[in-house]
Amino acid sequence: MDEGVKTKKTISAQQLFFLILQTQIGVGVLSLPYSVHTESGKDGWISILIAGLFVQIGIGVIWLLSSRFPDKTLYEFAPLLLGRLLGTIVNALYIVFFFIVAAQMLIVFLYLTSNWAFPHTPHIVFAVIVVGITVYLIQENIRIIARFHVLMSFLFIIVLILFVFIIKHLNVYYLLPIGSEGAPAILSGTKQALFSFAGFEFLLWLYPVTKASSKAKWKAAAGASAIAAVFYTLLSAFVYMFFSLKKLNHVPEPVLYMVKAVELKMIERIDLLFLSIWAIFAITSFMSYMYLAASGVAKLAKAKHHRKAVYVLAVLILPITFYTANPEQSVNIYEKISTLSTIFLFAVPAFLLAVAIIRNKREEST
Amino acid sequence: MSFWRGNKLAAFSPSADENAKRLTEMLGDADDVKQRKFSFGKTAGIALYLVTLVDSLRVEEHILRPLAENKSKNPEDALTAIERDDAADYEAAMNALLIGKTLVFFEGRTACLICGTERTALRTITEPLNEKIVRGAHDGFVENLNTNLFLLRKRVQSKELVIEFAEKGERAKKQIAIVYEKEIANPELVKEIKRRVDSINAEMIYSAGHIEQMIEDSTLSPFPQFLSTERPDRVAANIMEGRIAILNDGTPTCIIAPVNFITFYQSPDDYTSRPLSGSFYRLLRLFAFFIAVLLPAFYIAVTSFHLEVVPGDLIVQMKGSVADIPYPTIVEALFMEMTIELIREAGIRLPSPIGQTIGIVGGLVIGDAVVSAGLVSNFTLIVVALTAIASYVVPSTEMNMTIRLLRFPFMVSASLFGFYGLIFIMMVIVIHLCKLESLKTPYFAPFAPLRWKDLKDTFIRRAIWKQKTRPTDSMPLDETKEEGSREWMKE
Amino acid sequence: MKKWWIMFPICILLSGCWDERPLRTMKLIFGAGMDMQEDDRYSLTIEMPIEGAGGGSSGQGGQGGGQGGQAQTSQVMSEDGITVRDSAYKLDRKVGGVLDVSKLRVLVIGEDGAEKGLYSFLDALYRNASSPLNAKIAIVEGKAGTLFQSEISGEQLHSEYLYKLIMSAEKESMAPVTNLQFICISLLDNGSDPVLPFMKYNEKNKAVEISGGALFNGTKMTGTITPDEMSAFLLLADQMGKELSFTIPADEGRKLTILIEKSKRKMKVDTTNKDHVTADISLDLSVRVLEYPPDHLDDEKKLNELNKLVSDELEKIFTQTMDKMKMADSDTLGFGRQIMAKDPKKFEKMNWKKSYRSADVKIRVKTKIISGGVIL
Known part of the structure; x- marks a missing residue:
């Protein structure tokens, strides 16, 4: 009913929780255990757990920053903190970052889809469909997006049930002795894992639109990341307990490969079901990033609504996806974005927080 | 308004003749306009009415005979018609005439007396055929608005029940009644619905479906945003949840808003039966929803893309049944779906004994023949039949149509992209449901936005005394439904 | 003009289904x-x-049993x-x-x-x-x-x-x-x-x-x-299925068939020894006698004797199985994995496949006869 007024405080803490969770759990689910294992071997799960702890720090920083500007998103308060020019540049960089992350997600989605289920369908078909669905959702306001993300989160239950069937095939000895890979290897694995937690920075934009106490917002964001961390850790621990290290070298998408072993009476080959659920997770993350980028573009262009920005970005992302849609390139891009992400997820918010503290900028909630 | 000659707001003439003549003219000298002259002592007068609309006996008994018998001093006192009124102008008089009242003019008086003499051709109150239930009340609305309101008032005997009338239709007026519980229904919503009803500018209101299309939020959506029902108990229950009912004269259907998706799955039977069985059948219905929408698509996806998911013991039978069919599964399935839709449509139109025959001929004979001719496989037939049955489980005709429509995009998409096709269409539909609003309240309510508290009456139905609060999607003023019904337990 | 987007689904429909694998x-x-x-x-x-014959000819098949295409x-x-x-x-x-x-x-x-x-x-x-x-x-x-x-x-x-x-x-x-x-x-x-x-x-x-x-x-x-050795291996590896039976020669040429109901295995691999690895496997078995023609099973003494006999015989089979697996250089019980879990450096240094043969595996069996069927 309060739609008419320039929307503020439209989502609940619960929706905040699920929005961040859905954004964090995305394309990475299938290959995270593998990519971490290349660095830290069978102790990859520790790397992921540590990455989850780092993310908690990142959330703390973002929360402190956002609670100084309870009515403003980063796009709005960055110019206040850094001056108009520098603020706009930071905003533009964020937009580009989000856009690239979205594009990378789409690339990974298309690549895995064609690899696992639809080898002959041209990439463009799925790309256009996914972008189309995304546009259909994200042209609406954040409240509708939140509703959708909350609903889709219930698919987690199916994923967890699938894991129950795997438990009996696990071999704990594959994990032992814990920590034998050494601290440097584990930490370098952590660096690999950090990127899969990307999504918590959404808090910078959701903080002002969430209707809850400041503490509740922190709880929601931290809780979502904690759940994501536990989920990823469990997932990778399962994978490392299922495959021996030597075998793991052969399977870049170990999660799907693992699920293949599950056999139910009613239905066989659960990996196909799992792939479909993963597709939903991947698309929801993609939606979140497209929304962030689009709302940034709208802010830069001083548009009233982000709808047009969505259309523009949707048209732009398709050629970018095709230009880079081969596996070698996408691995390359992944590495680069991984590094970039640490800057945008941790360094920039920390820097902004420092500036805010030094310049003593603070606003009260209206 | 060109037929409306003369000044409709003009005062009545002292001459009864002229008044009568003028009104007759206004009705285009219609042949069913009847003038009856009478004299009451010295005063002469004319009774004017439409033969086709009045109960002639009542005109005779209560107007003409008392006047002729000439017993009292005053002509007005002589009349024994129960309902009497004075018309202010020609328009009022005309409107009264058109709903079956009799106008009485006395010579030398510039006034018009309206007497209620309407003929009421009422259908008896029976249980609506399309919404049968096992336990609970068996009455249903009829075509007459007053009867329907009587049924409602009788059911909700509360001083807070508000009935507001609106007359709509530019050429032919029809009464519309807006009914709500004023201490529960949100005044914002009442205001909104009145605003929308006010803006109706149609020539004539034909049915409830008409009103619905003019005031619903999204006309292109496949999902109904108003609950249509012919059951007074269902309307009463919804009114008590803070929803607003709209009834109109001439149709037995009442439309209710704001509603959400799950409302269409709630049958009065759920509440009259025990909580366990009520919950079971609610779950069954929701399960039927998924079968009706997804099963054929899933089957198509499996047979044309993901044959891996079929268990090894079943695949031989399945392959055997599909092997000799010349067409792709999607063609088979669409063919059978169309056949079933045809049978349904034909069954409705034909008189009921023949309708049943068509059902048997269609279902058994065609089904068997089509399989033995090798056009359609056994499995497809099973899937389609199961789907058809499942789609009829929903206790709402509108939702039933929606479900039957929804499965076609699913089927086509599944035939193109297998499971991914299912996922894509599912996402689009869920997004649509998230966007959709019924009277500005979220349509997919207890699920999106998720309200844990309101889930108590969705998948399952908790015991009545456990449902202490009203669902919040209708934004009721008073959320408490009941408190401490089972206090006796504590003693 | 507003309906231009209709073109898109039509394009998809016309272009067909690339990955279709019709059953x-x-x-x-x-x-x-x-x-x-x-x-x-x-x-x-x-x-x-x-x-x-699938749907097509089942109508003419005459026999109802043939339908459905087995x-x-x-x-x-x-x-x-x-x-x-x-x-x-x-x-x-x-x-x-x-x-x-x-x-x-x-x-x-x-x-x-x-x-x-x-x-x-x-x-x-x-x-x-x-x-x-x-x-x-x-x-x-x-x-x-x-x-x-x-x-x-x-x-x-x-x-x-x-x-x-x-x-x-x-x-x-x-x-x-x-x-x-x-x-x-x-x-x-x-x-x-x-x-x-x-x-x-x-x-x-x-x-x-x-x-x-x-x-x-x-x-x-x-x-x-052999099949018997396979059963023994499954017990050693703690992979017993629903049931497992052995036939054991008892005294005086009589035979005894037993069914293992429950098995508890404990395995310990000791890596502290420098030159060779020792492993201890102890098995706790609950046994049901399926067939033992000569005698009744109600005598405590008799039962104890039988218990001993069974565990001795089983131990023999287990050792024999273990030896065969060693001879085949097949580390089926995953001792190597346990060494790796305990002492990965040692595992890397030693040539496990070679020292596997010389590994000292001790197997201890304890049986308990819990039932003799419906008769004594």
Whole structure:
């Protein structure tokens, strides 16, 4: 009913929780255990757990920053903190970052889809469909997006049930002795894992639109990341307990490969079901990033609504996806974005927080 | 308004003749306009009415005979018609005439007396055929608005029940009644619905479906945003949840808003039966929803893309049944779906004994023949039949149509992209449901936005005394439904 | 003009479905046998069920029983090529329809081939996203190809028969519970080795029998064990199925058949010794006597005697099994994995495969007879 007024405080803490969770759990689910294992071997799960702890720090920083500007998103308060020019540049960089992350997600989605289920369908078909669905959702306001993300989160239950069937095939000895890979290897694995937690920075934009106490917002964001961390850790621990290290070298998408072993009476080959659920997770993350980028573009262009920005970005992302849609390139891009992400997820918010503290900028909630 | 000659707001003439003549003219000298002259002592007068609309006996008994018998001093006192009124102008008089009242003019008086003499051709109150239930009340609305309101008032005997009338239709007026519980229904919503009803500018209101299309939020959506029902108990229950009912004269259907998706799955039977069985059948219905929408698509996806998911013991039978069919599964399935839709449509139109025959001929004979001719496989037939049955489980005709429509995009998409096709269409539909609003309240309510508290009456139905609060999607003023019904337990 | 977007779905509809694999045009492989020939060429034998008359002719069939299209007969084909995939393509050229491996239920590999290395047979399957990793796998005495061509009385579909055979063997603890997926993991694990069911064709009964297990060293088959030894191995590896029976010679030439109800295994690998590894395995078994013609089982003394007898005999079988596995260099119990978990550096230093033979494995068995059936 309060739609008419320039929307503020439209989502609940619960929706905040699920929005961040859905954004964090995305394309990475299938290959995270593998990519971490290349660095830290069978102790990859520790790397992921540590990455989850780092993310908690990142959330703390973002929360402190956002609670100084309870009515403003980063796009709005960055110019206040850094001056108009520098603020706009930071905003533009964020937009580009989000856009690239979205594009990378789409690339990974298309690549895995064609690899696992639809080898002959041209990439463009799925790309256009996914972008189309995304546009259909994200042209609406954040409240509708939140509703959708909350609903889709219930698919987690199916994923967890699938894991129950795997438990009996696990071999704990594959994990032992814990920590034998050494601290440097584990930490370098952590660096690999950090990127899969990307999504918590959404808090910078959701903080002002969430209707809850400041503490509740922190709880929601931290809780979502904690759940994501536990989920990823469990997932990778399962994978490392299922495959021996030597075998793991052969399977870049170990999660799907693992699920293949599950056999139910009613239905066989659960990996196909799992792939479909993963597709939903991947698309929801993609939606979140497209929304962030689009709302940034709208802010830069001083548009009233982000709808047009969505259309523009949707048209732009398709050629970018095709230009880079081969596996070698996408691995390359992944590495680069991984590094970039640490800057945008941790360094920039920390820097902004420092500036805010030094310049003593603070606003009260209206 | 060109037929409306003369000044409709003009005062009545002292001459009864002229008044009568003028009104007759206004009705285009219609042949069913009847003038009856009478004299009451010295005063002469004319009774004017439409033969086709009045109960002639009542005109005779209560107007003409008392006047002729000439017993009292005053002509007005002589009349024994129960309902009497004075018309202010020609328009009022005309409107009264058109709903079956009799106008009485006395010579030398510039006034018009309206007497209620309407003929009421009422259908008896029976249980609506399309919404049968096992336990609970068996009455249903009829075509007459007053009867329907009587049924409602009788059911909700509360001083807070508000009935507001609106007359709509530019050429032919029809009464519309807006009914709500004023201490529960949100005044914002009442205001909104009145605003929308006010803006109706149609020539004539034909049915409830008409009103619905003019005031619903999204006309292109496949999902109904108003609950249509012919059951007074269902309307009463919804009114008590803070929803607003709209009834109109001439149709037995009442439309209710704001509603959400799950409302269409709630049958009065759920509440009259025990909580366990009520919950079971609610779950069954929701399960039927998924079968009706997804099963054929899933089957198509499996047979044309993901044959891996079929268990090894079943695949031989399945392959055997599909092997000799010349067409792709999607063609088979669409063919059978169309056949079933045809049978349904034909069954409705034909008189009921023949309708049943068509059902048997269609279902058994065609089904068997089509399989033995090798056009359609056994499995497809099973899937389609199961789907058809499942789609009829929903206790709402509108939702039933929606479900039957929804499965076609699913089927086509599944035939193109297998499971991914299912996922894509599912996402689009869920997004649509998230966007959709019924009277500005979220349509997919207890699920999106998720309200844990309101889930108590969705998948399952908790015991009545456990449902202490009203669902919040209708934004009721008073959320408490009941408190401490089972206090006796504590003693 | 506003409806321009309609063009898009129409385009998709017209362009067709790229990845469609219609069931009706598929030739499903249910069973496959693989052999290595003398010239190192791979020969592949496949079995496809031929569906009984489906919908079309069932109406005219007359007999109601024939409806639904049960598998009637099967079609067996064989071809050889340089790789497994190569022979598969050659087969595909001969078959009317598209060969599809995704419903494979049983894969049988010939003894000779397995001795030369199992992984090269399976690699093609592991690389294919749609291959069924839950198919059963077994090693056969002689050629796998001939198994599919030989007659089996009462059964038409060999693969179905073999599948059921292996399934019931798993249940009765005559074969380890395994499939393509699990076998792959232990094939590629340098800390443990797989055991596969070993079967042979029985000319007299025209049937296939499970004749124990095949032992592997790495990916190469190095020995076999008898059915009794297989059961012993399953107990040692703590992989007992639903039930497990042994027949033991008792005193004075009498025989005793027992059924193991419950088994508790404890395994300890000691790596503190510098030059060799010692392992302790203790088994706690609850036993039910199925058949013991001579005596009643109500006497306490008698029962104790029997208990001792059973545990002694079992210990003998266990030790014998262990020795066989050592001789085959097959670390089926995964001692290596345990050493790795405890002391990875030591494992790297030592040549485990060599020292496995000299490993000192102590097996202790404790049995308890809990029931003698419905009679005393």
